[in-house]
Amino acid sequence: MSTLHRRALLSLTAGAGLLAAGCANTTSTATTPAAPALQGTGDLGVVIERALGALTLVNTSTRQAIGRVEGLGDLSHASVVFSRDGRYAFVFGRDGAATRVDILAQKITHRVMQAGNSIGGAISDDGRLVVAQNYTPGGIKVFDAATLELLADVPATMPNGQRSRVVGLADLPQRRFVYSLFDAGAICIADCSDPRQPKVTTLPNIGKQPYDALLSPNGRTYIAGLFGEDGLAMVDMWAPKLQVRRILGGYGRGEQPLPVYKMPHLRGWAIAGQHAYLPAVGRHEVLVVDTTTWEEVGRIPVAGQPVFVMARPDGRQVWVNFSVPDYHRVQVIDTPSQTIIDTLEPGKAVLHMEFTPRGESVWISCRDSHQVQVYDTHTRQLQASLKVDAPSGIFFTARAQRMGF
């Protein structure tokens, strides 16, 4: 655990003690609404308050906080998926808790401590199954999305009898899920069509220590990053026989290892048109890769070590944030010209960005300024500023409509 955690999570935990004493949430009066009015869910979302273990609920049409839900435990690392109807957020916390939050009623409906140490979750395309990926004890667990009843416990047992940490979980069609085993160097596909009896297919020898992974927006290409060596492991999920192909042999710390302040998130990778835009590891560059050959075709110099490299939904822009010490900046790449067209300074310790579904706005969490900043992506003018205590991840309900989360 130690090396992976020290590197990957150092910057995520560094700010936990920086809580500004006077930072009252502006919407605390909305915590216990008396009789919630009818409301659509297509423009709602949640912001993780990482220090207080709470969610700020937001509306992207009014660009305001609409409520708050407390009692989610340790959210120093957290991820969220949504029910098909957009009403429920499933929050996976660092402490192994899985919590189902009713965004409309603004309350927790179900909560289970399902592991000692967890790194995220996913939801099946039919919305019926929620799966958690766990470090301790290593494996995945399958839950009924309506009740959080445990349907199956799938340990990631290695040939030596020990269990591997699980990373890089993503949903595939037909109640299948793909994930990687950090300690076993393997990629697994769990078919949960019979959710109490999942069938697991394992692809071994994919490379040393996969630490994160992504699924392309169309669900076809699964790519795992390797912590223990350079390069990446790729699987074509549409192939009749699944097999691993190694790509981008130089990806990683490369021939001249550099200090890496934070391993970039693979899930942030942008695929726009024919190109993928990747955070270089340890270098102040964004790599441009042709998605037909998976060869590098260019590098764009940026203002620091990139963490998230995210495409606006139309692919015309790619937004980049950075690790310490450059995490007060955000840069914007214009993809047709592959040049940087803007550098913003939204606040202190930019941790995450989320685009509205049609891309007209981007929401940026600034942990140490206790602000979420909303920008017009076309003009880069500030549209709104929300006070939120130590915000980290931002998740909008439109994620329910997409694969690979």
Place this chain on the structure above:
Amino acid sequence: MSTLHRRALLSLTAGAGLLAAGCANTTSTATTPAAPALQGTGDLGVVIERALGALTLVNTSTRQAIGRVEGLGDLSHASVVFSRDGRYAFVFGRDGAATRVDILAQKITHRVMQAGNSIGGAISDDGRLVVAQNYTPGGIKVFDAATLELLADVPATMPNGQRSRVVGLADLPQRRFVYSLFDAGAICIADCSDPRQPKVTTLPNIGKQPYDALLSPNGRTYIAGLFGEDGLAMVDMWAPKLQVRRILGGYGRGEQPLPVYKMPHLRGWAIAGQHAYLPAVGRHEVLVVDTTTWEEVGRIPVAGQPVFVMARPDGRQVWVNFSVPDYHRVQVIDTPSQTIIDTLEPGKAVLHMEFTPRGESVWISCRDSHQVQVYDTHTRQLQASLKVDAPSGIFFTARAQRMGF
């Protein structure tokens, strides 16, 4: 009007008298709910009842009708867009009415007769403006999405003083809208950033009689079909200077004109990976076009004259329906192999198809069987069958999250 209407709309109106006497709607008791419960909107949708001028409201998680709204007028041709929150459906009817329906409360909130003859509408990316495209009087009208208050009337006046019919309307970012002028052979972009004073840019001489158009899913490529000649007119909306390029010179009735029973809908065009799949006009073929060169690279023989050629959201499948006399069939193309993998017979007079957002199901309207059939796209097994009176268009709220509708 005559030629266009006779060809394009004949099959849309042919079935209006075929109403089965005993076809009661199964959910009529839900028409006036007493106190609507809290409900997410991400998995809701509407089905046009074309003969009765009503909507059947549906839930794609339970695969059931959840209610019904009447009083929408002439829906013999109708299209729908949704508010950002997924709560409101804006219905544009053949008779020139624009109606705002509250899907949660199951009632009409606003309704205006805004033209004598209308062909559809669009909504701005910020959700504030709704625009209708009208045949009579020719032009567009801009409305406040919250109230349907008229903000601007933009006549499509030609140099000779007469007005052109408007077709092919789609939303662009930043409160802009693109559309085509059937009688003027032009493409227009209306900038409604000041909605009471739209600024219109006109690209003239695009070709004879554009009759429909589509915008690619990323909002970059606008393509208008030409009724008066072969070929298509394309505009790159990201170019610094907008200009029209003619593509696919043989597209249309071609060197050997064939009887055309129904002009195919351009909006159904599938763009999957690097290829677009297009309905051939009058021929029993789907054309495969490379979207980098816009050259034809293949043809797939199909069971009739294609009408809608639609990609499943992941692009792995393309589903095709047909004009009379083959409109009882639906075919499924596997895009990696470009072969037909299934032929279904869902019912009589298949008019429309809509995929669930993550593509696990497809809903198919069978007008003359008074059924909407729901299929698992992976297994092609029937998942549900809903009784709906003369169903035509099916629209799910996830459309609110996408450009180009």
